[in-house]
Amino acid sequence: MPKILLIEDDEQLAGFLMHFLNSEGYTVSYAAGQRDGLRLFEENSFDCVLLDISLKDGNGYSVCAAIKAENDTPVIFITASADEACTVAGFEIGADDYIGKPFGTRELLARMKNVMRRHKKTSPVLQCGNVTIDPIKGIVFKNGSELTLSALEYRLLLVFFSNKNQMLSRDRIAEELWSLTKEFVSDNTLSVYIKRLREKIEDDPKSPEIIVTVRGLGYKAVDK
Secondary structure, rough: EEEEEEEEEOOHHHHHHHHHHHHHOOEEEEOOOOOHHHHHHHHHHOOOOEEOOOOOOOOOHHHHHHHHHHHHOEEEEEEEOOOOOHHHHHHOHHHHHHHOOOOOOOHHHHHHHHHHHHHHHHOEEEEEEOOOEEEOOOOEEOOOOOEOOOHHHHHHHHEEEEEEOOOOOHHHHHHHHHHHOOOOOHHHHHHHHHHHOOOOOOOOOOOOOOOEEEOOOEEEEOOO
16 A cells, blocks of 8 residues: 655645545555654655645755655655746756646546656665665665675575565575576575675674574575
């Protein structure tokens, strides 16, 4: 169920939008001002932010800038200030879309779906602990520094991160690697490469916290 953060000083409009979005299967958190809006954003993960420019405290531009400085959660401005200067200012600080009041609920819904779909296509980064994979560039980072992995180490890490917090048997891992490489990976080879991968991504390879062993069953990539 997609989670939406609505930051809007018009409580009547906010109530209407919350009712509509809830009926469409969305979970909505609401704030009337900048302080409460940013607090909710810091405490939760959202799929999209609907943001007014005029707020009870602060303004939407500051909120949008703070959100985009944190991550790339989609932001749609919903405002009566729909002149060209306001629109340009919104886009320049990172807004993903802009809809002027009054607007139709179906148009808003279509714009939300569009920015969320676009966001998923452009944000495929996989992360577990302090290790991040950029699958499009084929790059792995630990604490922001690029790691050098062999092709098989990279694909093995991709298997684990694509199945975060799921126990994977050795047979399942071998099958996943086969689907990526079309090459058979023996049980011994798998053990060797898991050991090598841990030596590169774990702070303490002897006590792994990212790729952990599930005794008697297999392995799990743990995202705490």
